Amino acid sequence: MAAELDAAYWQQRYIDSDAPWDLGGPSTPLAAYLDGLKDRDLRILIPGAGRAYEAEYAHRLGFKNVYPMDLTGAPFDELLERCPSFPQEHLLVGDFFEHEGSYDIILEQTFFCALDPALRERYVAHMHALLNPGGKLVGVLFNIPLNADRPPFGGSASEYAPLFRKHFHEVSLEPCRNSITPRAGNEVWLCAVKEKAYTPIDCNLYDRYEAAATLKRPVVLTLDSGATVQGVIMDLFIRDRIEWLRLNSGEEIRLDGIVRME
Ligand SMILES: C[S@@+](CC[C@H](N)C(=O)[O-])C[C@H]1O[C@@H](n2cnc3c(N)ncnc32)[C@H](O)[C@@H]1O
Incomplete structure (x- = not known):
């Protein structure tokens, strides 16, 4: 690995305005997904949220329990400038792998590809642990090789599927049909559902x-x-x-x- 992908690394990239992943607004697949959710009380985690456009979008739609999380607080300053009504107490600064909590939905958007691929197994296990029974991990993953020594790290749906199936009850990885233009054809839409709670039968x-x-x-x-x-x-x-x-x-x-x- 060329660089240690720690908080200092990511913070510096925001300070240097070296954030080519930043879309300047919510990604279309995630915005469309949020548009389709009815229950505004769902607890939603967005790890590796960066400037957190999806969190802002969800907040403006009326979702009350949205938690963007990032290793560095630098990008959250901008979120608060854009959207002063966003609840500050929902901003989680820290390492995803150390985070404890329980959520109904976790949104993925260029977080998986930012992590050293050696952490993918832990990523999936920890996502599973953070979800409530019946909860879902949804979002977009690159379906293209990309870099081997620095983010973004790529991969393919056929490589990801067994990783997610090891922990999740139901996994679908479908070509993403509403990607932003520069990513069109190179993303898959992930939906991984955690086993729901068991209701004992008669x-x-x-x-x-x-x-x-x-x-x-x-x-x-x-x-x-x-x-x-x-x-x-x-x-x-x-x-x-x-x-x-x-x-x-x-x-x-x-x-x-x-x-x-x-
Ligand atoms: C490629 S950026 C994507 C940001 C945002 N999702 C977007 O699409 O604009 C990856 C983000 O993940 C954060 N990150 C990296 N490792 C992390 C970790 N272990 N825990 C929490 N956040 C992390 C970085 O600080 C960075 O903001």
């Missing part, structure tokens, strides 16, 4: 799954996503304090995600 219902499994009776299951799956229940088991069944196809389904069995 004993009678559990008995019905058990009976179907014992009799090897083919079943049709309607899931809370609206999807239906069919098969024979081969196993009922508990993993991470969540009850699951396994079908003969190998598919594993959380019992609290089933709305009907026929």
